[in-house]
Amino acid sequence: MADDDAQGFQAGQSGLIVRVPEAEPLVRAWRNRLDPSARAGVPAHVTVLFPFLDASRIDEGVCAAIGEVLGRHESFEARFDHCGRFPGVLYLAPEPDTGFRRLTEAIVERWPESPPFSGQFDDVVPHLTVAQGQDEAVLEKAEADLLTGHPVVTQVSAVDLLVHDGTRWRQRASFPLA
Template sequence: MTHEPGHTVLVVPVPELEPFVRSRWVHYEPGWVATDPAFTHAHITALAPYVRRPTAADLALVGRVAAATAPFDYELRDVIAFDTGWIVAAPEPAAPFAALTHALWKAFPQCPPYAGQFDVAPHVTLDSISDTVSIASTRALIGDVLPVRCRADRLELHWYEEGGCHVLADWKLTGA
C-alpha cells in the first residue's frame, strides 16, 4: 500500500493571530508555509482528520453544518501548555467550538476528532516546549497581541501537504 502525501482539515480561521503563527511556521517548517493568500495558518481545528478526498455531497454536508452554526465571538487571553508540550491559546468560551466539532463529527462519524487520540480541546497552536521555548518565552514573543477579541464567522477546508498547503473550500457560519 502506498501512502499518499497530504491531508484535509476543517478549521475556523483566526486572522488576528496569523502574523505570529505564520512566523512560527516560517521558523520551523518553511516548506509547509502556504503561498495561497486565503490559507490561514492560525486556526482552531474544527475536525481533523477529515475526509481525504471529499465529494460534492461531503462538501454540501459541511455547508449545511456551517449554515446551521451561528457566528460567535470569543477571546484568546493567555498562553498555556497542554500535557503534550504544545503551547496554545485556548478560546473563551470554548463551548461553541466544541459544539461545531461535535456537529461535524456527527455528520462524518468516520472522522473522529484527532482520530480519537485526544479529547476535544479547542485551541490555536502557537509553539512547542523545548530547551529554548517555554510558556514564558512564547508570552514574551507574542507580546501584546493577547488578549484579543475574535469572531468565528466561517469554516475553511484546508489541504496540508509540504509545498502545497491551500484552501479547498470555505463556508460562512450563518445560523440559518
C-alpha cells in the first residue's frame, strides 16, 4: 500500500484508502511497473491511514466505529493536476488536500495507537503514489508522461478498508461519507 516495499506486506496488515478510479487510465501502466502496492492488488488511491489495526482486531464493532467516524465527514471533490516528489517517490497531488487530512485526523483521533506510516513522518502529505524506489531518470520520465494527461477529478464519497491476506490486498469493507 502506501510507500512500502512488496516484501514488507504481511498477512493481517490493514489500511484505509480512498480509491481514485478516475486516475486509473492515467496511472495504471506506471503503477503496475513502478509501485509494488499496485502489483499486490491496491488500486489507485490516496491513503487515509496505513498501517491500521491488525485484521484480527477488526470486528463488527470496529467497523461500526469506523463507519460512525467517517460518516460525520461530507463527501468532497479533489483534483489531481500536478505531481509531487518524496525521495525516490513520484505521486499525484490532490487539491485541495484538506478533506483527506481531516479523514486521517479523525481516524487517528479515534485510534491513536495507529499513527500514519507508524509515526515516521511529522507531516502526512495526502498523495496518490505512482512510482517508488526508482532512480531519478525513471521518475522524470513517468512525470513527463503524466503531465501530458488530462487532470483527474474525483468525488470522494467513501473510504475502503483493505486487508492483506498474505498474497494480495483485498477490500474488506467500504464506509460512505455523508
